[in-house]
Amino acid sequence: MxxxxxxxxxxxxxxxxxxxxxxxxxxxxxxxxxxxxxxxxxxxxxxxxxxxxxxxxxxxxxxxxxxxxxxxxxxxxxxxxxxxxxxxxxxxxxxxxxxxxxxxxxxxxxxxxxxxxxxxxxxxxxxxxxxxxxxxxxxxxxxxxxxxxxxxxxxxxxxxxxxxxxxxxxxxxxxxxxxxxxxxxxxxxxxxxxxxxxxxxxxxxxxxxxxxxxxxxxxxxxxxxxxxxxxxxxxxxxxxxxxxxxxxxxxxxxxxxxxxxKPATRAALNCQPAVYKIDVPGKPLNWSAPLLANDGIRLRESTFFSAHLDNWRLCNVTERNGVIEASLWNWGNGGCATIPANIANQEQAYLTTATCGEDDLQRFYIYRDVPGSTKIGLQNKYTGSMMGHDRYADGELIRQYSSGRQDGTGTYTLTQV
Structure with missing residues (x-):
């Protein structure tokens, strides 16, 4: 004392x-x-x-x-x-x-x-x-x-x-x-x-x-x-x-x-017809879904052999106060982007894909730039964290950051293909 x-x-x-x-x-x-x-x-x-x-x-x-x-x-x-x-x-x-x-x-x-x-x-x-x-x-x-x-x-x-x-x-x-x-x-x-x-x-x-x-x-x-x-x-x-x-x-x-x-129950998705790449603005790398079940979504360059793993659709889309909410369905592996449940409370938990289900871990808010620009920011509905990457490099995992990436590397481009 x-x-x-x-x-x-x-x-x-x-x-x-x-x-x-x-x-x-x-x-x-x-x-x-x-x-x-x-x-x-x-x-x-x-x-x-x-x-x-x-x-x-x-x-x-x-x-x-x-x-x-x-x-x-x-x-x-x-x-x-x-x-x-x-x-x-x-x-x-x-x-x-x-x-x-x-x-x-x-x-x-x-x-x-x-x-x-x-x-x-x-x-x-x-x-x-x-x-x-x-x-x-x-x-x-x-x-x-x-x-x-x-x-x-x-x-x-x-x-x-x-x-x-x-x-x-x-x-x-x-x-x-x-x-x-x-x-x-x-x-x-x-x-x-x-x-x-x-x-x-x-x-x-x-x-x-x-x-x-x-x-x-x-x-x-x-x-x-x-x-x-x-x-x-x-x-x-x-x-x-x-x-x-x-x-x-x-x-x-x-x-x-x-x-x-618990494994997500497969859900019937109402997907919009447009197909997108989620790019790093002005750079060739974009989100690509994993081939292996235990891997995550990574930055990759699109090639002839990408097999649609870099193609995404917006599904079950709603909009409130100008903010889109959607599931991100991958054309290549048929899964939905998600944060794994067992690491969802961790800073820098990686993004992956899983069987599409009625799960807020698979729902994302999409914040958009003014019309004419395709720049966006993405936020996981369940964790509240923003998506981003630690460094710009081929094979770099997409991760969640509670405040986002303060250097601007959490801003992506939704490019229709």
Missing amino acids: LAATVSAAAALTTMGLAAQPAAAQGATPVADASAVQAGQPCTAADLGKRHPFIKSTEVTPTITHFKGWYVTEGTTGSHSVSTNTQTSISVSVGLNGNIQGSFGTEALGMVGASLGLNVQVNYSSTSSVSDTVNWNFFQPGYYGVYKGTKKVTGTYGSLNCNRIQQSDGSWALKWIEGADTGSYTTYTTLEEGAVRCEDKVPANSIMAKAKGLLDCGSPAATAKHPAGPVPSAKADQAKHDADNAATAAKAAQSMKTTQAA
Whole structure:
């Protein structure tokens, strides 16, 4: 425990108050004035990019670790208390719970700036921190020793570059609210402390949440008791509830993963008659479907021997607010472009083809340049990530990038053949 925190604890407990938790470290985030805004102009190089915006936020004081502790006459002073885990909070943004891509980091940075809080912007979990609290107790009494944080949850959307028809009938490229949304979870710096039943604490604070676990009206709160841990039915029930919730969440995630991994049922596609190549603008390489089942879609040059593996049709096409949604059917192997379910939550997961099915992993949003240009950007409906390639080279895999390729290599050309 930091000396400053111990000193603060001593001063407050002397006055009959519990010590205030340590403040979150670091400066208050400042909103980025240069952040992309809906309605701002963009360029064709932005068609394969994506930026987050925050739709809603909710901040909830949460106790992550707790232990009832009794301090008797003659046992005041420093105690090292091993607490029990009450709630586990893990950072997540959409499917990408490990925050591998820049989209998640950017989104969480916006959350922190909008709330004036220092939140975790990389993957972490409160269950991975030490459960030990070292505290200096200056008065005997019945204490709740705790660690806690502010859990921050909410929803986000994405801004994508797409063509917009203006009031005078002309067209322009602008950042618009994209079709995909998702939820996020993060938390502020962990605070620790000790609180007694008689302490006056701020409402809806982390300390108030800890006091609520003390069972202040129970016999344990007033009975004589040896120094050390005190059984607390309320805290035990809270832990039981938290364990049940964690088990249910794991079961739901396991079911979702299992369902996503099931082979897709072959679906009847309504494909448009036009056949396209998906080219790198001004370059000879274009998307070519794999010959081998475990391979991915790669950049290849079209030749006489391409066997239509570089030919694509748009199927089951819909359009909303100027954004096309379609399945990409390959003429050469009869499969549909997809992100493999077992790696769908990974940054730079490769694109491949599979049996066409009713599956959002096989659905893509297509963002278009102004009429007269065939440049496009492609976004997977299920993952929200944009398609792109790491380098321009024959045989290079097409992959997903949470924010797209910021150098413009996520912009392709839909060329009718």
